[in-house]
Amino acid sequence: MEHVPVLLDEILRALSDRENSLERVLDCTLGLGGYTVAILETFPGAQVWGIDQDSEALAIAAERASGYGDRFHPVHGNFSAMDALVGDEAPFDAILFDLGVSNLQLTSGERGFSFQEDGPLDMRMDASSPLTAADLVNEGSEKDLADIFWKYGEERFSRPIARGIVRFRQRSGRIDRTSTLVEIIRSTLPAPVQRKMGGHPARRVFQALRIAVNDELEALTLGLRGAKALCRDGGSILAVSYHSLEDRIVKHLFREWQQAELGTVRTRRPITPSDEETVRNHKARSAKLRIFSVGGSREGGNERRWRVR
Numbered sequence: 001m002e003h004v005p006v007l008l009d010e011i012l013r014a015l016s017d018r019e020n021s022l023e024r025v026l027d028c029t030l031g032l033g034g035y036t037v038a039i040l041e042t043f044p045g046a047q048v049w050g051i052d053q054d055s056e057a058l059a060i061a062a063e064r065a066s067g068y069g070d071r072f073h074p075v076h077g078n079f080s081a082m083d084a085l086v087g088d089e090a091p092f093d094a095i096l097f098d099l100g101v102s103n104l105q106l107t108s109g110e111r112g113f114s115f116q117e118d119g120p121l122d123m124r125m126d127a128s129s130p131l132t133a134a135d136l137v138n139e140g141s142e143k144d145l146a147d148i149f150w151k152y153g154e155e156r157f158s159r160p161i162a163r164g165i166v167r168f169r170q171r172s173g174r175i176d177r178t179s180t181l182v183e184i185i186r187s188t189l190p191a192p193v194q195r196k197m198g199g200h201p202a203r204r205v206f207q208a209l210r211i212a213v214n215d216e217l218e219a220l221t222l223g224l225r226g227a228k229a230l231c232r233d234g235g236s237i238l239a240v241s242y243h244s245l246e247d248r249i250v251k252h253l254f255r256e257w258q259q260a261e262l263g264t265v266r267t268r269r270p271i272t273p274s275d276e277e278t279v280r281n282h283k284a285r286s287a288k289l290r291i292f293s294v295g296g297s298r299e300g301g302n303e304r305r306w307r308v309r
Contacts, residue, residue, distance in 0.1 A: 005034035006098065006284045007240055010271050012042050014238060014291055015094055022046045026086060026095040026230065028079035028223060031102040033061030040068045046093075049073045049086050053126040057102055078126065080219035082226040091232035097223065097239040099246050100283065101210070109178070113210060115202040118179040123206075123213045133209040137175050142166045152217070152245065153208030157189055161205060164188030181205070207243065217245060224253050228262070231294045236266070240289050247288050254292045266291040 005011075015022055022043045027036045030050030039048055048071065052058045058074050065072040077085045079097070101113055112122030112133060121134040136148065142162045149158035161184075168175065168184050175181055182202045186194070194201045211217060227237045237254075241247040247270065254265045270288035278285045 004281045004283070005038065006100065006281065006287045007271060007273055007277070007289045008035065008038055010289060011035065011096065011238060011240075012038060014236065014266070015039065015043070018093070018234075018236075020093070020234065022093050024089065024092045025049070026082070026089075026092045026227070027051065028082065028095060028227065029098045030061050030074070031057055031098065033064045035096060035098060036061065036072065037065055037068075040065060040071055047071045047073065049075055049089055049092075051075045051077055051079050051082060051085060053078045054102070055127065078219060080222040080226070082223060082230060087230065090230040092230055092235060093232060094236045094238065095227040095231050097220075097227075097237075099216075099220065099240060100242045100287075112178055113206070115178060115182050115200055115206045118177060121176055121178055121181060123210045125214050129214075131213055133213050134174070134176050136209060136212060137165060137181060138169065148212050149205050149208045151208070152211040153204035153206075154244070155204040155208065157193065161185055161188055178206075211245070217249060220246060220249050221253070224250065228257065228292075228294060233295055235294050237292045237294065238289065239291075240287055242286050242288075247290070250290050254290060257292065263295040264293045266293050 015025075023046055025039055025046055025048045027039070027048055027050040030036060030052040033050065036048045036050045039046055048065075050058075050061060050065075050072065052061065052074075053076065055076060058076055062072070062074045073089075075085050079085075109117030109119030110122075112119045121132065121137060123133040124131070137145070140148065142165075145162035145165055146158040149155040149161060155161065164184050164187070165175065165181075175184070185202045185205060189201055224237070224239070231237055239250045241250055251270075257263055258265050267290045270290050272289075273281075273284040273287055
């Protein structure tokens with residue numbers, strides 16, 4: 001399966017721009033292992049711990065990194081709990097987040113993430129989680145659904161779409177397939193509105209449901225705070241986001257830490273892909289990379305003290 005890491009050259013350049021050698025890296029969003037394999041290849045002295053809550057992705061990444069032996073350490077779990085997962089391995093020299101949905105999830109209709117492929121309305125990144133997108137769509141009130149679509153998808157037409165879903169449920173019963181939800185959205189919104197949306201009419205609704213099902217924004221906040229606690233002085237936290245909700249959280253937390261003199265924002269403005277990269281990889285078009293360098297004493301900065309190795 002093809003997997004093209006976004007802003008890879010810029011990330012490797014940022015990791016190379018260090019006074020000390022790169023020895024311990026935490027990839028919080030391992031996915032199919034694109035960044036991890038590139039880091040292992042570029043920095044022969046580095047070890048990488050890779051976290052992912054998707055067991056299938058974890059297995060694929062582990063296979064791809066198998067040639068690097070014990071330099072790679074796969075970890076199953078959600079990065080919001082990184083202290084429990086990898087706290088014993090800290091401190092890390094660099095901690096990386098790529099907040100996009102992996103190609104494995106998008107291209108598999110059976111995972112329910114794609115509005116272009118028919119499949120069960122699922123959207124769980126961790127298949128063992130109890131809540132699915134179908135649960136939200138079928139059990140939420142009109143107001144609940146409109147709030148989800150507006151809050152997590154910034155969907156301007158959240159109310160009519162929510163109303164259309166509830167009317168469909170009342171008339172035809174449960175909504176259990178992605179294609180059914182797409183058709184409801186298409187039939188609810190007038191054609192001129194759809195033409196002006198600048199993309200697939202279901203894109204923002206699917207984004208909102210995915211974020212809600214996986215509690216992504218709360219996980220991101222917890223993950224970033226956890227990363228600051230697990231990163232050594234002089235280490236870097238790198239975050240690639242793909243929509244304004246994620247980027248706003250990253251930007252505000254990095255700024256808050258800098259104002260508290262806990263380190264320095266290295267990206268006054270986010271790093272974005274070149275025109276050449278967006279042509280090669282359409283997924284990169286909305287990506288933004290922000291970097292924070294952790295600094296200051298532990299007493300005035302990170303929340304934990306490190307035991308002597």
